[in-house]
Amino acid sequence: MRKVSQLMFFSFVGVQLLGLFVGWNFIQLAGMGLVPTIFENPADLFNAVKLFAYIIFSVILLFAVLYFYKGKRLFLVLELLIIFASVQLFFIILLPEWTPAPDLAVSVPAILAVALRWKYPQTKTAFLLFSSAIVGPYIGAAFDVTSPDFVVGPAILAVLIFALYDVIAVFVTKHMVTLARELEKREAAFAVFFSRDKESVQLGTGDLVLPAILITSSLKLSLFHSLFALAGAAFGLIFMIYLLEKKRGYYPALPPIILFSLIFLAVYQLLELFVKPVLSLV
Numbered sequence: 001m002r003k004v005s006q007l008m009f010f011s012f013v014g015v016q017l018l019g020l021f022v023g024w025n026f027i028q029l030a031g032m033g034l035v036p037t038i039f040e041n042p043a044d045l046f047n048a049v050k051l052f053a054y055i056i057f058s059v060i061l062l063f064a065v066l067y068f069y070k071g072k073r074l075f076l077v078l079e080l081l082i083i084f085a086s087v088q089l090f091f092i093i094l095l096p097e098w099t100p101a102p103d104l105a106v107s108v109p110a111i112l113a114v115a116l117r118w119k120y121p122q123t124k125t126a127f128l129l130f131s132s133a134i135v136g137p138y139i140g141a142a143f144d145v146t147s148p149d150f151v152v153g154p155a156i157l158a159v160l161i162f163a164l165y166d167v168i169a170v171f172v173t174k175h176m177v178t179l180a181r182e183l184e185k186r187e188a189a190f191a192v193f194f195s196r197d198k199e200s201v202q203l204g205t206g207d208l209v210l211p212a213i214l215i216t217s218s219l220k221l222s223l224f225h226s227l228f229a230l231a232g233a234a235f236g237l238i239f240m241i242y243l244l245e246k247k248r249g250y251y252p253a254l255p256p257i258i259l260f261s262l263i264f265l266a267v268y269q270l271l272e273l274f275v276k277p278v279l280s281l282v
Contacts (some may be wrong), residue, residue, distance in 0.1 A: 001241060001245070002197075002199060002245060003196040004195060004199040004200060005244070005245065006239070007194045007196055007202065008194045008203055008236055008237075009238065009241065011192070011194065011203075012131055012203065012207075012234070012237050013135075013206065013230075013234050014110070014129070015129050015132050015133045015136075015212065016133075016211060016212060016215055016230050016233060016234070017230070019132075019133045019134075019136050019137045019215060020137075020216075020219070020227075022090065022134055022137040022138075023136075023141060023212070023215065023219055023226075024216075024219055025093035026093065026137055026140075026216070027141045027216070027219060027220060029092075029093060030141050030142075031045065035093075035141075037096040037141055038139060038142045039142040042141075042144040042154070042217075043144045043146075043148060043153065043154065045147055045149070045150055045153070045154050045156060045157055047143060047158070048154045048155075048157040048158035048161060049141070049161075051253075052158065052165070055162070055178050056130055059175075059179065061236045062183075063175075063179065066150070066179075066182050066183075066186070069090055071186075072186045072188075075175055075183070075186050075187065075188035075189065076187070078188075079117075079127075079128075079150075079188070079189035079261055082135075082189065083113055083114055083117055083130075084110045084111070084113070085125075086130060086131040086142070087109055087110040087114075087130075088107065088110045089131065089138060090130075091105065091106040091110070094102065095230055106279075113127070115190065125192055128205060129192060129208070130200070131205075132192075132205050132212065133208075135209055135212075136208065136209040136212025136213050136216065137213075137215075139213050140212060140213035140217045141216055141217075143155035143213060144217060144220060145214075145220060145225070148219070152186045152202040153217070155217035155218075155245075156214070156262065158210075158213065159262075160213075160258065160262075161215050162254060163210075163252075163256070163259070166206075166252035166253075166254040167255055169197060169252070170250055170251065170252040171252070176250075176252075177250045180204070189205070189274050190204065190205055191203065191204045191205060192204075192208070201244065204253065204254075206253050206254065210254055210258065211229075211230075211257050211258065211261055213227045214229055214233075214261055214262075214265075215230050215233065215261070217263060224268060224272075225265060225268055225269070228265055228268035229261045229262075229265045230261075232260040232262065232263055232264025233257050233258075233260065233261040233266070235260045236257035236258065236263075237253065237256070237257055238261060239251045239260065240256050240257065247251060
């Protein structure tokens with residue numbers, strides 16, 4: 001594995017591990033009604049459709065903006081807004097309930113983070129990774145892995161829809177490749193770039209956020225479910241890196257990441273189903 005690939009891999013794992021901590025806190029706070037969630041009923045399968053529709057609308061809007069707007073500043077403003085919101089959410093879970101002036105307490109570090117990113121552009125990658133570790137778990141806390149009415153829950157349905165969309169968008173319509181190239185020209189924060197020894201590789205922020213959604217929602221079953229989902233996602237990225245190092249180009253990273261994450265999750269579910277009863281008899 002090349003050094004740049006190692007950097008991408010360990011960054012991915014780091015994001016998911018931080019996401020575990022953040023996601024657990026979001027789930028606890030949402031359960032106590034202290035943090036609003038994006039969906040009221042986390043078991044509703046239609047949540048997956050809503051999220052996908054929102055992303056499709058965002059992609060269409062992005063293409064429209066890219067067509068009519070040729071500058072970079074708008075994308076920088078969007079990036080700074082994401083950083084501001086992410087840092088606020090992070091400090092919401094860190095600060096105790098009795099913190100005086102809580103709005104100010106979460107806004108000050110968010111403003112400082114935005115100022116840091118503005119002053120030092122080289123911090124962009126670090127802030128994108130950090131924001132992904134916040135946004136993914138925040139969405140994931142509003143999803144359940146299981147469903148009382150269907151074979152899979154909304155979290156699994158959502159990541160499957162996005163994995164399929166990723167394949168179609170890269171290999172069939174190829175609009176995601178076009179979008180990635182255009183956003184790269186505008187220095188937009190929709191992909192994380194890793195470079196080492198004159199080599200570079202990029203990973204879409206969706207490839208960080210979507211696994212975090214599944215991993216966070218798996219926490220509602222148990223920590224071990226979530227850890228197995230994380231291990232599967234890491235294995236899927238290794239598979240993706242193997243393909244990239246054999247032949248360069250644009251590949252949809254989400255399908256192998258999600259596929260192996262679900263496989264590992266299913267393996268743990270089977271272990272829990274068959275091994276636990278046996279161990280209880282010993």
